[in-house]
Structures are given as structure tokens and as C-alpha cells.
Amino acid sequence: MxxxxxxxxxxxxxxxxxxxxxxxxxxxxxxxxxxxxxxxxxxxxxxxxxxxxxxxxxxxxxxxxxxxxxxxxxxxxxxxxxxxxxxxxxxxxxxxxxxxxxxxxxxxxxxxxxxxxxxxxxxxxxxxxxxxxxxxxxxxxxxxxxxxxxxxxxxxxxxxxxxxxxxxxxxxxxxxxxxxxxxxxxxxxxxxxxxxxxxxMKNSPVAIGKAIEAVNASYKTGVDGFDIEIKSFGACFDTEDFKEGTTAFLEKRKANFPGA
Missing domain, CATH: 3.90.226.10 (2-enoyl-CoA Hydratase; Chain A, domain 1)
Incomplete structure (x- = not known):
């Protein structure tokens, strides 16, 4: 553009x-x-x-x-x-x-x-x-x-x-x-x-996005940052990035995160 x-x-x-x-x-x-x-x-x-x-x-x-x-x-x-x-x-x-x-x-x-x-x-x-x-x-x-x-x-x-x-x-x-x-x-x-x-860029883009959201939450009036962290933490478990990251760790190799 x-x-x-x-x-x-x-x-x-x-x-x-x-x-x-x-x-x-x-x-x-x-x-x-x-x-x-x-x-x-x-x-x-x-x-x-x-x-x-x-x-x-x-x-x-x-x-x-x-x-x-x-x-x-x-x-x-x-x-x-x-x-x-x-x-x-x-x-x-x-x-x-x-x-x-x-x-x-x-x-x-x-x-x-x-x-x-x-x-x-x-x-x-x-x-x-x-x-x-x-x-x-x-x-x-x-x-x-x-x-x-x-x-x-x-x-x-x-x-x-x-x-x-x-x-x-x-x-x-x-x-x-x-x-x-x-x-x-x-x-x-x-x-x-x-x-x-x-x-x-070596890390999970999905997890990074969730981390940004959780950190920002602590500065917002009326928002419980700890609650956002807990929910975001849980949401990560349902992602392909989590599966890849944990599998790579257990297999002792570098993760190739799909960003999903």
C-alpha cells in the first residue's frame, strides 16, 4: 500500500x-x-x-x-x-x-x-x-x-x-x-x-499475544490482571503452539511453532 x-x-x-x-x-x-x-x-x-x-x-x-x-x-x-x-x-x-x-x-x-x-x-x-x-x-x-x-x-x-x-x-x-x-x-x-x-520470533506467537494481553490488563482500571492471566494461561493449553512447544521440549528439539 x-x-x-x-x-x-x-x-x-x-x-x-x-x-x-x-x-x-x-x-x-x-x-x-x-x-x-x-x-x-x-x-x-x-x-x-x-x-x-x-x-x-x-x-x-x-x-x-x-x-x-x-x-x-x-x-x-x-x-x-x-x-x-x-x-x-x-x-x-x-x-x-x-x-x-x-x-x-x-x-x-x-x-x-x-x-x-x-x-x-x-x-x-x-x-x-x-x-x-x-x-x-x-x-x-x-x-x-x-x-x-x-x-x-x-x-x-x-x-x-x-x-x-x-x-x-x-x-x-x-x-x-x-x-x-x-x-x-x-x-x-x-x-x-x-x-x-x-x-x-523463536517463541510461540500465540503465547506472546496472550502475554501482551495479560500484562496490559494490569494497567486497566476495573480489570483483574490476575484473572486475565489465569484465563490466558488456560487458553494456551488448547493451542497447536502449546502442543508443539511441549512436544519439542520432551523430544529435546527446537520447536517449530505454527502460530495457531
Whole structure:
């Protein structure tokens, strides 16, 4: 499928989605959000795709924020609708995918960019990456899940400081905070993500999808994460992947999971 602001490529079980607006530092506008939704939807539906990697084009930015010109004149009602639609179409959508999503943060990840990275299942950063939520400097707050996911990842106190100062942290601080899992050079960033993806792909895709669902459940209000885990654990026993995994273990060979 052809997009104006997004590139999508597939190789060896990995779909790599690249936000391609380098002149705008890959800023998110309505069209880009819509195209990302479609790219993720197609990748998740593709049985050959076992892992999705998302990154930004160029060497400066993953996503340097939202396109402010699109909403500078919005009313309160329009602003709330913008946030609701964005979360439904992209941010919460990515978080709930049963295909693992790795954010390859290759530079600035600010505002909506950091929110996009946090919606992914985990993050790997280049050593030139800078991350922050600068929204309060514009008289607004993060609206794509930033006030919720950042405290979950780094703790309330650090999240409050980042949000209230509108400051940026570098890759080393992001690693220390637990905001990213690894840092590497920009040249090796995608290679590292692909290496992690290859480790993931050795395992049952059905079980991985169930694990994502169970982990996410613990962060949802009114949902008993332990109950979801128990049900998901039980559901795994009825899958071909479970039969293959246990049989391979007993036969002392590598499993060849059918993904069913």
C-alpha cells in the first residue's frame, strides 16, 4: 500500500514502519496518524509478520512532536475529540496489538513522539536520542496517553518532573529511568532491534499475544490482571503452539511453532 508520510517494508518476519516526514522532523499530523494506523493494522493482520519495528526517517528525529499548526485554533471540545481519536486510532491501538512492537528511537522523541514510543511494547534508543513531554510550555498537557504511560514506566515523581518542567532527558537518563531497554549507536539501532526481534520470533506467537494481553490488563482500571492471566494461561493449553512447544521440549528439539 502506498502512503504519503509512512514507509512499510517486510523482511524475514519483521515489518519495519518508518515515519517519513524528515523536513518536519517526522511530526505527527492527522494524515500521518491515519496512515500509521493502516500500516500497523495491515502488519498485525499479516501472519508472516512476527514483530513490528517503528522508527523515524533521517538522523535527527523519531518524532519531534505533533503538528501544532493543525490544532492551534481548536476549541476545548475539538481538543478533547482530537485526543480521543488519536488514542483510539493509534496509541491505544498499538499498545493492544498482539504482535510485538519495538520502538527504535533514533533521535528526538518529544510530545506525541514520546507518547508514540511509550505506546509500543518496549523501546530501544540511539545514543543521540532526546525525550520529553513539552506540552505545558504550550499551555496544554499531553493528550495521547503521556500522563498515564510515563508514570507507569518511570514512576510518578520522575514523570511529574518531566511533565512540569517540559524538559528533555538524554538516552542515558532514559535508560536509567527504565524508559528505554537499551541504547546503542544510531548506525546499529535497527540491527539491535532486529536481533531482539529474532529472539522473540523463536517463541510461540500465540503465547506472546496472550502475554501482551495479560500484562496490559494490569494497567486497566476495573480489570483483574490476575484473572486475565489465569484465563490466558488456560487458553494456551488448547493451542497447536502449546502442543508443539511441549512436544519439542520432551523430544529435546527446537520447536517449530505454527502460530495457531
Amino acid at each position: 502506498n502512503y504519503n508520510n509512512v514507509l512499510s517494508s517486510f523482511k524475514n518476519g519483521i515489518t519495519t514502519i518508518t515515519i517519513n516526514r524528515p523536513k518536519k522532523l517526522n511530526a505527527l499530523n492527522k494524515e500521518t496518524i491515519s496512515e500509521l494506523h493502516e500500516a500497523f493494522k495491515l502488519a498485525n493482520a499479516d501472519k508472516n509478520t512476527k514483530v513490528i519495528i517503528i522508527t523515524g526517517s533521517g538522523e535527527k528525529a523519531f518524532v519531534a512532536g505533533a503538528d501544532i499548526s493543525e490544532f492551534a485554533s481548536f476549541s476545548g471540545k475539538e481538543g478533547a475529540e482530537l485526543a480521543q481519536k488519536g488514542q483510539d486510532v493509534l496509541f491505544s491501538f498499538i499498545e493492544s496489538l498482539n504482535t510485538p512492537v519495538i520502538a527504535a528511537v533514533n533521535g528526538f522523541a518529544l510530545g506525541g513522539g514520546l507518547e508514540l514510543a511509550m505506546a509500543c511494547h518496549f523501546r530501544v534508543a540511539s545514543n543521540n536520542a532526546k525525550m520529553g513531554l513539552p506540552e505545558v510550555s504550550l499551555g496544554v498537557i499531553p493528550g495521547y496517553g503521556g500522563t498515564q504511560r510515563l508514570p507507569q514506566l518511570i514512576g510518578k515523581g520522575r514523570a511529574m518532573e518531566m511533565i512540569m518542567t517540559a524538559g528533555m532527558i538524554d538516552a542515558n537518563n532514559a535508560l536509567n529511568y527504565g524508559l528505554v531497554n537499551h541504547i546503542t549507536t544510531q548506525a546499529e539501532l535497527l540491527n539491535m532491534c532486529q536481533d531482539i526481534a529474532n529472539k522473540i
